Amino acid sequence: MRRRKTAVLLILIVLLFVAIVLSIGSGAVRVPPLSILRLILNGVGFRSIELPPEMQINIILHIRLPRILAALLVGSALAIGGVAMQGLFRNPMASPDILGVSTGGSLGAVIAVNTGLFALNVFFLPLFAVVGALLASGLIYLISSYKGRTSLLFVVLAGLAISSLFNGLVSAILLFSQQYEVSQFIFWTMGGLEGRMWKHVLLPLPVLLPGMAVLFLFTRELNIFALGEENAHSLGMHVERTKRVILAITAVITGMAISISGPVGFVGLLIPHLFRMLIGPDHRLLLPVSAIGGALFLLASDLIGRVLIPPFEIRVGIITAVLGSPYFLYLIIRYQRKGLRGFGYD
Amino acid sequence: MTKELITTRSVSFAVAERRIIDAVSISVKRGEFVGLIGPNGAGKTTLLRLLIGVLAATEGKIFLDGRPLEDIRLRERARRVSYLSQEASTVFPYPVLDILLMGRYPFLGRFKRESESDLEKARRALTYVGLSGFEDRYFNELSGGERQLVLFAKVLVQETDLLLLDEPTSNLDIKHQNQFFSMACELTREKKAVVAAVHNLNIASQYCTRLILLDQGRVAAEGKPEDVLRRELLDPVYETKTVVTRNTSTGALVVNVAPRRPAGSYPMPRVHVIGGAGSGINLTRELVRLGYSLSGGIAHEYDADQKLWQSLEVPSQVIGAFSHITPADVEKAFRMVEEAELTILCSFPVGPGNEGNLELAKRAGRLVIIEAGPEEEPRTFFSDKARQVFAALAENAEHMDYGQLCDVLESGKIFKTGAKKTRRESQA
Numbered sequence: 096m097r098r099r100k101t102a103v104l105l106i107l108i109v110l111l112f113v114a115i116v117l118s119i120g121s122g123a124v125r126v127p128p129l130s131i132l133r134l135i136l137n138g139v140g141f142r143s144i145e146l147p148p149e150m151q152i153n154i155i156l157h158i159r160l161p162r163i164l165a166a167l168l169v170g171s172a173l174a175i176g177g178v179a180m181q182g183l184f185r186n187p188m189a190s191p192d193i194l195g196v197s198t199g200g201s202l203g204a205v206i207a208v209n210t211g212l213f214a215l216n217v218f219f220l221p222l223f224a225v226v227g228a229l230l231a232s233g234l235i236y237l238i239s240s241y242k243g244r245t246s247l248l249f250v251v252l253a254g255l256a257i258s259s260l261f262n263g264l265v266s267a268i269l270l271f272s273q274q275y276e277v278s279q280f281i282f283w284t285m286g287g288l289e290g291r292m293w294k295h296v297l298l299p300l301p302v303l304l305p306g307m308a309v310l311f312l313f314t315r316e317l318n319i320f321a322l323g324e325e326n327a328h329s330l331g332m333h334v335e336r337t338k339r340v341i342l343a344i345t346a347v348i349t350g351m352a353i354s355i356s357g358p359v360g361f362v363g364l365l366i367p368h369l370f371r372m373l374i375g376p377d378h379r380l381l382l383p384v385s386a387i388g389g390a391l392f393l394l395a396s397d398l399i400g401r402v403l404i405p406p407f408e409i410r411v412g413i414i415t416a417v418l419g420s421p422y423f424l425y426l427i428i429r430y431q432r433k434g435l436r437g438f439g440y441d
Numbered sequence: 442m443t444k445e446l447i448t449t450r451s452v453s454f455a456v457a458e459r460r461i462i463d464a465v466s467i468s469v470k471r472g473e474f475v476g477l478i479g480p481n482g483a484g485k486t487t488l489l490r491l492l493i494g495v496l497a498a499t500e501g502k503i504f505l506d507g508r509p510l511e512d513i514r515l516r517e518r519a520r521r522v523s524y525l526s527q528e529a530s531t532v533f534p535y536p537v538l539d540i541l542l543m544g545r546y547p548f549l550g551r552f553k554r555e556s557e558s559d560l561e562k563a564r565r566a567l568t569y570v571g572l573s574g575f576e577d578r579y580f581n582e583l584s585g586g587e588r589q590l591v592l593f594a595k596v597l598v599q600e601t602d603l604l605l606l607d608e609p610t611s612n613l614d615i616k617h618q619n620q621f622f623s624m625a626c627e628l629t630r631e632k633k634a635v636v637a638a639v640h641n642l643n644i645a646s647q648y649c650t651r652l653i654l655l656d657q658g659r660v661a662a663e664g665k666p667e668d669v670l671r672r673e674l675l676d677p678v679y680e681t682k683t684v685v686t687r688n689t690s691t692g693a694l695v696v697n698v699a700p701r702r703p704a705g706s707y708p709m710p711r712v713h714v715i716g717g718a719g720s721g722i723n724l725t726r727e728l729v730r731l732g733y734s735l736s737g738g739i740a741h742e743y744d745a746d747q748k749l750w751q752s753l754e755v756p757s758q759v760i761g762a763f764s765h766i767t768p769a770d771v772e773k774a775f776r777m778v779e780e781a782e783l784t785i786l787c788s789f790p791v792g793p794g795n796e797g798n799l800e801l802a803k804r805a806g807r808l809v810i811i812e813a814g815p816e817e818e819p820r821t822f823f824s825d826k827a828r829q830v831f832a833a834l835a836e837n838a839e840h841m842d843y844g845q846l847c848d849v850l851e852s853g854k855i856f857k858t859g860a861k862k863t864r865r866e867s868q869a
Contacts, residue, residue, distance in 0.1 A: 185532050312551060319543050321531040329493045329526075330599070331519030331547035376533035 100374045104384060111391045118166075118398050119159045123406060126151050126159075157292070165291040165355050166397050166411070167390040170362055172303055172352035173197075174389020176345045177363025178382050179310055182317035183341055184239065184250050187371070188426065190363035191349040194254030195231045197360070198261035199346075200353030203227025205265050205283050209272045221299050225350030231257055232346040236339065286357035286412035288397050299351040306348040307386065313341055314378040321376070359412045361419025362389050368426065444507070445470055446603050446634045447492060447522070452501035454484075454491055454658075461487045463658040464501065469636055471602065474629045476649035477638040478669070480679050483655040485638035486527065489605045492636070493524045505603075519547035523601040525592050527608050534579040537572070537591050538563060544598030559598075566594035570624065585612035593621065604628065606637040610644065622648040646670050646694040654678060670694050684752045699753060700729045709733045710856050713781035713805070715798050719745035720787035724811070727847055729753060736777040739766050739798055766797025771804075778805050782856065785846070786810045786838070791831065792823030799830040808838040809855075811846060 120126045130147035134155060137144045146152065177190040191197045207213040207223035238253040262284065269280045281287065316337050319327045324334045349363075366389045367381065374380055393411060396418065400409035448468040454461050462484045469475050477485045490496045492503065494510055503510040505521060523544075531540075541563035542555050549555065567573055570590045575583075580591060589612050596604055606625065610618040618641070625635045626648050639645040645652060646666040654662040654669050656678040662669045675683045675696065682699035712728055712735045714721045721737065722745060728735050738758030740747035750757040758774040760766060778784050784805035791799060802808055813819050822828040841849070849855040 187532065315546065315549075315551075318535070318539070319546055321533055321535055322540070322543060323526065323529050325490070325493075325495050325526050326524065326529055328495050328515070329519060329522070329524035329605075330543060331514075331516035333515060371533060376531075376535055377539060 100380060100384075103370070103373050104387075107384065107387045107391060111387060111394070114391055114394045114398060115163060118163050118394060118401075119155055121398065121402050122154075122159065124150070124154055126155060131155065161293045161296050162288050162291050162397070163394060164296050165288050166394040168296065168300070168303060169288075169352040169356040169359060170366075170389040170391070170393030171386035172307060172348045172389075173359065173362040174366040174385040174392070175307060175310055175382055176349045176352075177389075178367040178378065178385045179313075179317065179341050179345045180363070181367050182320055182378055183338060185321060185323075186251065187368050188251050188364070189254070190361075190367070191228075191345065192358060192360045192363055193251065193258065194235050195257030195261055196228045196235070196346055196349050197353055197358040197363075198258045198265065199231025200224040200228035200350040201283050201358040202261045202265050202268075203230075203350065204354055204357075205268050208279070208283075209268055217294070217298060221302070221351055221354035224354040225302075225347050227261075228346040228350035228353065229343065231261065232342045236342050240335070240338075281410060281412075282357045284358070285410055285416070286353075286359035287410035288356055288393075289408055289410070291355065295355050299354055303348055303351045306344050306351070310341070310344050310348070311382060313337065314382050317341070317378040317382075318376075357412065359393065359415055361415045361423065362393055365415075365419050365422050366392055368422075445504075446506065447636075448504045448507075449491070449498075450502045450504070452491060452498045452503060454487055454496060455499045461658050462491060462498075465655075465658070465660055466501075467653055467660065467663070469603070469634050471632045471634050472629050472650075473634050474626055474648060474650045475634070475636045476645040476652045476666075477636065477655060478640075478642060478645055478652055479655035479661070482657075483678075484658040485655055486607050487658075488655065489524070489607050489636065489638055492605055493522055494518060516547045519599065519601075521601050522603045522605060523596040523599040525589075525596050525604070525606045525609050528585070528589075528612065529592060530588060531581050534581055536577050537567070537580050537583075538576040540580050540591055541566060541595050541598050544595040547599070562598050562600070563594075566597040567591075569597065570594045571620065586614065586617050589613060590617070590621070593624070602633050604633065604635045606635065608638050608640055611640060618644060642670060642675075642696040643693065646696070666694055670696055686748075686752070700726065710782040711735065711780055713737070713778050713784045714746075714787065715784065715802055716740065716746040716787040717744055717789040717795055717798065720789035721746040722749055723843065724785065724787060724846070725749055725753070725755065727850065729755075731850055733850070736781060738777065739770050739774045739795070739801060741794070763794070765794050766800075768797070768800075771797045771801050774801050775804055781805075782807065784808050788813045788817070788820050790821040790823065791827040793827075796824065796827050796830065799827060799834060802838075803830065803834040808834065809846060810835060810838045810840050812840050812842050814842045814844070 116128055116131065119131050120128055126147070130151050133144055133147050134152060137146050173191060176196070180189040180191060180194060181187055201224070203223035203226050204220055206227070207220045212223070213220040234257055235250065235254055239250045265283055266280070269283065316332055319330055319332055328334050366385050370381060370385050370388050374384055393415070396414040397411040400411050400414045403409055445468040449465055451464040451466050453463055453465070465488060477488060479485055487496065491498055497511070505513055505518065510518070542559060545555055545559045545562070564573070564576070567575060570593055572587065572590055572594070575587070575591070580588065583591065589609060593609065604625070610621050613621060622644055625637065629635055629650070639649070649666060651664065652666050652669040653660055654674060661678050662674045670685050672683055672685050675685070684697045684699045686695050686697070687693070688695045709732050712733050714724055714728070714735060714737045716724070716737065717740055725735065725737065725746070736756045737746065737750040740750070740757060740759060741764070742759055742762045747757060747759055756777065758770065758777065760770055778801060784802060784807065786802045786808060788811050822831065
């Protein structure tokens, strides 16, 4: 098992590196790897090395790099959000998108866009997205703590209901808005990474990174949740307080991620589940590995979308949905076969 | 050291006006093994959850080592009180060792990793519960019993003075049940205290030093097992007829539910059983099960059959132990035989002391004699007179072995008119 964990980690890092290089290189304008190498070497001080053509530099620095960084940030944020929610609810079906937290973020962002507030101050869009995500996870928390007991299947169903409701609201707002555009509609219902600039990425960074870091402090608690809330309490954990903190942080990083990319689905569901199978459920390892895995998954999905049918781009949210939905179905069928146990019922 | 570890002072817990726990005042000292007993819904689990503080009492106070429970920080509580829930399973595949190390959570700072001594404690606990080598097995793939033992080991790893166990052995077979309780018992010898909600009263009587009987959230009785496990205390609480006896092989108190006549059965014929030395036990049980009304005797006091009749409230004729059956006794018992439609003579040894039973059988209107089966002891006589009387009454009786008798009793055929005649005719 130990060797397997190291292998998974190594493979992930290598693949991530490959995906980054490919992402810089491919697209409407191809940038050969050698150009990338030349740019990097020149940048770190080897002035004698000739820079690649001006156009290539501009494409790399102003188009490809921010987009790659956006993919990495969103992917890892959504993935560890998924890890946290699955651990918290002891439910492999939970994730920010299934439980409606992503849609909540989307709704907040759409409100900011349609009221015109986002134009007044750059902070309004991420702020609204975070508030929307917090609202959704607050609802989830209230439902899950109803009568002091977390009924786990109930949480998933309630999340799906919240998700549908918010989705409906997003669609309604966009349809009735005056500056209605199909691309906006798709962006805020399905998510995408095209046209992401440095401003989109750098603005959430000061919140996103510390938020993710704080979640790493709660990995032991996430493990103990596995024994059930009563046992967690008897081990000296403030169960409700911990739940609230973890849910709030998850909502914040999810909202921030959504303000970058829109609600990209299935990353938070698929990645934690996949890596739990590969390296085990210990959150102390699962959380960092899922962060890397989520980043890789979203970057690769975006890459596939960009190179599959040039010159058109398929939005990353469509790619993740196409990859993720069958997986979600597979999970449902598997748990159906295994009975409710898979949903966390004893 | 004999100071109370945990005390509740008229603690109540109510949900929507309904009191699930009602003014309970108990205390537990070091070295005690307290069993919480009571029917389903009596509040055993709720009381335990109040004691660990998962639930907050709506009235009253709980003291841990003399300090109010709510004044003690959760982590500190977790270093003194551990809890084993009724059943816990994980959805995710944690290795057993990880589960055990969770027991060290209250001792570890946020940035501290488990030390070698923590690992050592986990391994020792696992060995103690008899699961060494299970370190890397997945907890969710273990059997219910093994899971329970792992969680018990986790409780041990927590190294608390007070252990609260909620029906810890409901999933275990009898071997593991006993192993579990003797391990818990051993802990009390190390001056720890154990409070366990127990369904199995026989296990409770065997291991617990004190029992608390809960009834609808109240303490109905409290004390040593022999003071609490009494019919008059248990029957109203469990709303059923119990029989409390001492197991003659182990000396332990045994609580059983008295067999009940099938409800709503039509009036069944009366049967009189003449037995002794335990020869009538199986038959009596069978007759009660089938719903016959029955009487028994003549039997000696303390005879196994007589004890059964007494606890089942079967009317019977009793004489003093080791005394001889007198004609007056026979006369008295005959009144019961007279009322019975059928008298059954079991296979028991006959000597001068109980020759009267054969005299009684002779006067029965209709007599069935149980013949010993091929693998059973043949009927024995310790006096010539007994042998003669038996030979005489055997002529006019029907003879069956126990199996045949049960069959005809079950079908009711034996009471159909003419059954007796057929028998006589075939003899003639």
